Amino acid sequence: MNGWKLTVVESYADMSRLAADIVQHSIEHRPGCAISLPTGETPRGMYQELVRRAQDGTIGWAHTRFFCLDDYLGRGKDDPFSLTGWLERTFLQPAKFPEGQTHLIPTTAANPHDAAIDYERQLASAGGLELIVLGLGANGHIGFNEPGSAIDSRTRVIDLTAESRESNAQYYEGDATIPGQAMSMGVGTILEARRIVLIVSGESKAGIVQRALEGPVGPDVPASFLQTVSAKLEVIIDHPAASRLGTSQQPRT
Numbered sequence: 610m611n612g613w614k615l616t617v618v619e620s621y622a623d624m625s626r627l628a629a630d631i632v633q634h635s636i637e638h639r640p641g642c643a644i645s646l647p648t649g650e651t652p653r654g655m656y657q658e659l660v661r662r663a664q665d666g667t668i669g670w671a672h673t674r675f676f677c678l679d680d681y682l683g684r685g686k687d688d689p690f691s692l693t694g695w696l697e698r699t700f701l702q703p704a705k706f707p708e709g710q711t712h713l714i715p716t717t718a719a720n721p722h723d724a725a726i727d728y729e730r731q732l733a734s735a736g737g738l739e740l741i742v743l744g745l746g747a748n749g750h751i752g753f754n755e756p757g758s759a760i761d762s763r764t765r766v767i768d769l770t771a772e773s774r775e776s777n778a779q780y781y782e783g784d785a786t787i788p789g790q791a792m793s794m795g796v797g798t799i800l801e802a803r804r805i806v807l808i809v810s811g812e813s814k815a816g817i818v819q820r821a822l823e824g825p826v827g828p829d830v831p832a833s834f835l836q837t838v839s840a841k842l843e844v845i846i847d848h849p850a851a852s853r854l855g856t857s858q859q860p861r862t
């Protein structure tokens with residue numbers, strides 16, 4: 610199952626630069642391709658780098674399409690919890706990503722089930738994802754695919770675990786009550802991307818990194834399903850996050 614490309618970086622800044630390089634490479638080599646990038650703490654540096662490059666003209670979006678990975682259910686962009694709102698403020702607006710090329714995950718649709726199916730259709734008509742960059746949840750989720758998610762799951766509404774809600778509460782001031790449901794691209798949707806990059810930073814993720822990349826493959830740790838597509842998987846992590854990876858690992862470097 611091994612064979613994914615592992616890059617252990619010296620710093621968060623190195624991880625962020627490398628991830629931004631891959632985004633740039635993908636959109637330059639596949640003009641008009643579709644990409645998806647995560648929200649959260651891990652990709653902040655990558656976004657800073659992409660915004661800097663967009664502002665100084667080193668990177669241009671041309672016909673690139675952006676598909677949102679996940680968001681809380683029923684929260685419009687202006688809701689303080691909205692991940693899409695965060696993405697707009699952090700990346701899409703400052704990087705001047707063309708609004709007409711952004712596909713928002715339909716969390717506020719009257720019929721989320723049908724809207725999720727339509728979202729998958731939009732993705733398919735855009736040619737599928739050329740690139741997806743993922744962060745790793747403390748409980749092994751990718752996107753908001755919580756433990757229990759199936760390998761062939763598609764974009765859908767998901768009940769969030771208490772662990773994820775607690776972990777995400779730290780991003781909001783006061784005693785924030787994190788919404789109980791989200792909509793996320795499914796594991797199957799993610800695994801179909803032609804290039805998959807997992808970025809992880811910090812010692813607190815070392816245990817879940819080890820389980821995801823070296824543990825048994827199964828729904829208990831949804832990120833472990835990435836092992837099934839190792840030939841197109843690139844893992845960029847810092848030393849603390851990589852500290853529990855075993856020597857049996859023989860990654861492509």
Ligand code: F6R
Nearest residue numbers: 647648649650651744745746752
């Ligand atoms: C967010 C997402 C999540 C995060 C994960 C790690 O769009 O898809 O899977 O990537 O929860 O979050 P951070 O980076 O905040 O530790």
